[in-house]
Amino acid sequence: MFSLNIIFTEVRLNKRSLLIWTAVLAIVILVYLSSFTFMEEMNLVEMIEGYPDIFTTGLGMGPEMFGDVNVYHGGLVMLYGLLLASIYAMMLAGSMVSRDSDLGTVEFLYTRPLTRTTILLSKVLSFLIMMLFLWVVAYLFSAIIGRFWVAPDEFDLGAQLLAHLMGLLACLAAGGVAFAVAPLINRVQGTTSVAIGLGFAFFIFNSIGNMYDPLRFVKYLSISHYADLTGASSGQVPAAGLIVLPLVFLAGVAIGTVLLNRKDFTD
Amino acid sequence: MNAIETAGLAKYYGKNRGVIDIDLQVKEGEIFGFIGPNGAGKTTTIRLLLGLIRPTSGEARLFGQPVPAGGGKLYAKIGYVPSEVTYYPEMTGLDLLNYANGFYELESGHWVEELTERLQFDPEKNVRTYSHGNLKKLCIIQALMHQPQLVILDEPGSGLDPLIRKELFDILEELNQKGVTIFFSTHVLEEIERTCHRVAMIKDGRLLQVGPVDKLPGRDMHIVVMKIAGSQPSKVELARIGEAEEIPAKPEYYRILSRQPVNMLVTNLSQYKLDYLRISDPTLEEIFMELYEPAVKRGQNSYV
Structure with missing residues (x-):
C-alpha cells in the first residue's frame, strides 16, 4: 500500500521548500499576531465600524475581530496564513506528481516493482506528514507568541488548536484538489500556476460570497468557508468543514489515483 | 518461455x-x-x-x-x-x-x-x-x-x-x-x-x-568512396562493381554500393589509378535507404 522508501525520499526532496514555507507562515504569524496590541490601541474597532459592512465582511475584518485576540488570530491572521499555506499545499502536492514527468524521472520511478497506486499513496502520505509539520509548527508558534507575549490571559489554546486543525484540513483538501489534477499536467510550472490561481480563487470566492448575497453560493466553492477559522477560533466546531474538507481530500486522491493509472507517460 | x-x-x-x-x-x-x-x-x-x-x-x-x-x-x-x-x-x-x-x-x-x-x-x-x-x-x-x-x-x-x-x-x-x-x-x-x-x-x-x-540485410554490402585520377571510367564500367554515382560536390569522386566479396572488389578497383579510396561497411541509415526505401515505395513491408 505504501513505500517507506518513497515517503522518506519525498520528504527529503521537499524539505527545503517545507522549511521555507513554514518560516514564511511563522513570520506572518509573528508580525500579525504581535500587532494585535498595537491595533487595539489604535481604536480600530471604531474605525472598522465606520466602514460599509460589505467591505468588512468581504475581507473578514469585522469590528469584533479587533476586540478579541482569538477571533483576530483565527479570522484575520490565519485567514491570510491559510491563503499562503493552501497555495503551498497545492504546489507541493502537484509538484510531487508532475515533477517526475517534468524532470524525466518517470522511467526511474515507474519501472520499480510497485503499482502506480502505491507510488501515489506514498506521495500522499509524505504530503500529509509535511502538512502536519507545517501546522504543528504554526500552532506552537501561535501558542508561544499569543500565550506568552500578546495576550497571556485571553489567548485560548484549545480554540486555537481547533482553528489550526481546520487550517490543516483545509490544506489537505487543497492538496487533494492538486493530486486530482496533477496527473493531467506534465510540468511543475503548470501545477504551480494552478496552485496560485486556485489559492486566490478560494480566497476570493469566500470574500465575494460573504459580500454579495446573490453570489453567496460561490463561497461554498471555497475551502476557507468550510475551514471557518473565525468560528473555530472562538470555540465553535465547524461541523460542515470537518466533514467536507476530509471528503474533498479523499475524493481528490481517489481521482488522482484513477487518472495516474490511466496516464500514458510519453516523452 | x-x-x-x-x-x-x-x-x-x-x-x-x-x-x-x-x-x-x-x-x-x-x-x-x-x-x-x-x-x-x-x-x-x-x-x-x-x-x-x-x-x-x-x-x-x-x-x-x-x-x-x-x-x-x-x-x-x-x-x-x-x-x-x-x-x-x-x-x-x-x-x-x-x-x-x-x-x-x-x-x-x-x-x-x-x-x-x-x-x-x-x-x-x-x-x-x-x-x-x-x-x-x-x-x-x-x-x-x-x-x-x-x-x-x-x-x-x-x-x-x-x-x-x-x-x-x-x-x-x-x-x-x-x-x-x-x-x-x-x-x-x-x-x-x-x-x-x-x-x-x-x-x-x-x-x-x-x-x-x-x-541481417546489407551485411554483404560495402560502401566505396574513391577518386580516380586521369581518364574517368564509364558508368557501364563502374556498374560492374556496383551501384555507382558521382559525388556532385567532389568532381572525380564516386560512391559505389557494392555487394562483391572483398577480394573481388579490391581486384576490380586495382585497375584504376586512385587518388583516394575508402571502403566501409554501410551505416544502418544506408542499409535502410538502400534496402527498405524502394520496398516501402513499392508497398512492400518485408524482405522476408
Whole structure:
C-alpha cells in the first residue's frame, strides 16, 4: 500500500521548500499576531465600524475581530496564513506528481516493482506528514507568541488548536484538489500556476460570497468557508468543514489515483 | 518461455501512429537487438513493454504475464536503461543508488561496487554535476543492481566513450551467459553485430524483419568512396562493381554500393589509378535507404 522508501525520499526532496514555507507562515504569524496590541490601541474597532459592512465582511475584518485576540488570530491572521499555506499545499502536492514527468524521472520511478497506486499513496502520505509539520509548527508558534507575549490571559489554546486543525484540513483538501489534477499536467510550472490561481480563487470566492448575497453560493466553492477559522477560533466546531474538507481530500486522491493509472507517460 | 512476447501491439497518438502490429518473441537467455532509424518506433515499443504507455490494441507479455498498465511486482525482474537520463538534482549518485536499492531486497553490495568500478563511476558527486556519460553510467548501475532477469536498454551506447561502451557490452554478455535476457535498441550496427543473437528491424512503426544477425540485410554490402585520377571510367564500367554515382560536390569522386566479396572488389578497383579510396561497411541509415526505401515505395513491408 505504501513505500517507506518513497515517503522518506519525498520528504527529503521537499524539505527545503517545507522549511521555507513554514518560516514564511511563522513570520506572518509573528508580525500579525504581535500587532494585535498595537491595533487595539489604535481604536480600530471604531474605525472598522465606520466602514460599509460589505467591505468588512468581504475581507473578514469585522469590528469584533479587533476586540478579541482569538477571533483576530483565527479570522484575520490565519485567514491570510491559510491563503499562503493552501497555495503551498497545492504546489507541493502537484509538484510531487508532475515533477517526475517534468524532470524525466518517470522511467526511474515507474519501472520499480510497485503499482502506480502505491507510488501515489506514498506521495500522499509524505504530503500529509509535511502538512502536519507545517501546522504543528504554526500552532506552537501561535501558542508561544499569543500565550506568552500578546495576550497571556485571553489567548485560548484549545480554540486555537481547533482553528489550526481546520487550517490543516483545509490544506489537505487543497492538496487533494492538486493530486486530482496533477496527473493531467506534465510540468511543475503548470501545477504551480494552478496552485496560485486556485489559492486566490478560494480566497476570493469566500470574500465575494460573504459580500454579495446573490453570489453567496460561490463561497461554498471555497475551502476557507468550510475551514471557518473565525468560528473555530472562538470555540465553535465547524461541523460542515470537518466533514467536507476530509471528503474533498479523499475524493481528490481517489481521482488522482484513477487518472495516474490511466496516464500514458510519453516523452 | 519467452521473456518478451507481443501480439498485434499498436499505439496511436490520436491519428498519429506510434507503432503498428508489432509481433515479437524474445526467448529467455537471448540477446536481442532492436534497430531502426530515429522516429521508427523503438522507444514507443519499449515504453509499451514497460507499461509506461498503454497500447491502443494488442498485448505485450513479459515472462508470460501481461504487462501491467499500473505497474507491479513483475518489474522486480526487469532492469531498464532509457536513452535520455535525468535524476533528482538534489541527490548525489550514491543517494540515487540507495533510493533504487530501497525498492529491492539486495543481499550484498558487491555487485554494485563491481559495476561502479568497471564503469569507472564516482557516486559521491551531486547528480547535477554529472556529464551525460556519467548519468548514463549511473543509470546502468541502478538498472543492473538488483540482478534482473531481463534488461531492456534504449540506445545504451549513446553518451558513453568507446572504452566504457565496450565494458558495458562485456558486462551485458557476461550477464547473458548467466541466463539474463538482453533487449536493446540501437542505430549502431556494430553493437548489434558484436552482441546480438537475433535482431528485429523497425521502420515507420512497423516491424520489417526479425531474424538472426548473420541474416541481417546489407551485411554483404560495402560502401566505396574513391577518386580516380586521369581518364574517368564509364558508368557501364563502374556498374560492374556496383551501384555507382558521382559525388556532385567532389568532381572525380564516386560512391559505389557494392555487394562483391572483398577480394573481388579490391581486384576490380586495382585497375584504376586512385587518388583516394575508402571502403566501409554501410551505416544502418544506408542499409535502410538502400534496402527498405524502394520496398516501402513499392508497398512492400518485408524482405522476408
